[in-house]
Amino acid sequence: MNNLSQVILELLAISLGVDRLYYCKFFEDGRSVMRGNNYPPCRNAGLTFGTGPHSDPNSLTILHQDQVGGLEIFSDNKWRAIKPRRDAFVVNIGDTFMALSNGRYKSCLHRAVVNKERVRRSIVFFVNPKDDKIVRPPPPQKRKDINVIMKKEEEEEERVYPDFTWLDLQEFTQNHYRADTTTLQNFVHWLSSNKQTQP
Numbered sequence: 001m002n003n004l005s006q007v008i009l010e011l012l013a014i015s016l017g018v019d020r021l022y023y024c025k026f027f028e029d030g031r032s033v034m035r036g037n038n039y040p041p042c043r044n045a046g047l048t049f050g051t052g053p054h055s056d057p058n059s060l061t062i063l064h065q066d067q068v069g070g071l072e073i074f075s076d077n078k079w080r081a082i083k084p085r086r087d088a089f090v091v092n093i094g095d096t097f098m099a100l101s102n103g104r105y106k107s108c109l110h111r112a113v114v115n116k117e118r119v120r121r122s123i124v125f126f127v128n129p130k131d132d133k134i135v136r137p138p139p140p141q142k143r144k145d146i147n148v149i150m151k152k153e154e155e156e157e158e159r160v161y162p163d164f165t166w167l168d169l170q171e172f173t174q175n176h177y178r179a180d181t182t183t184l185q186n187f188v189h190w191l192s193s194n195k196q197t198q199p
């Protein structure tokens, strides 16, 4: 899974015009986590979620679901079921990568519904940086646009999110806030008010 995440990070860097190994290096001493999810059947499946709507706070999520299915993503104003495939992983962008790409990549709103009769299982690999790594997008000199000389406005691109550490975001989502659709905005607010109250 680690190797797969490195390949995906390289592709993401290429797509952003960043040095192709930039994110691979950023995550090489990372603290990725694998988790198994078990959703028992539920007679009132229409009234109950396995996992309510949220974006993952981590960087990337690589997920495999069993044949029961239940993963849904919100796209074009609609909840869309992701058809289970034995031979494929689902890759979601999380809030931390949204910050690392200065908002170019958006974290993916998703949820999991339960099944009336069958237990459902999924396995999830969350890609995370090292706890104390500073999360910030690559500086302009690290963005190499292949044929084009970098445009001035790109060089002076405004930061969408302030610097933070993965530890800060974990503290927020584990102790103060249940990850949902607006985790990052609320986190940024929490971070700035916390800083102000610190001596």
Ligand SMILES: O=C(O)CCC(=O)C(=O)O
Pocket: 037, 051, 056, 063, 065, 070, 071, 110, 111, 112, 121, 122, 124
């Ligand atoms: O079980 C699923 O398909 C989704 C799980 C999920 O979103 C999560 O663990 O963050």
Ligand SMILES: [Fe+2]
Pocket: 054, 055, 056, 110
């Ligand atoms: Fe999730």
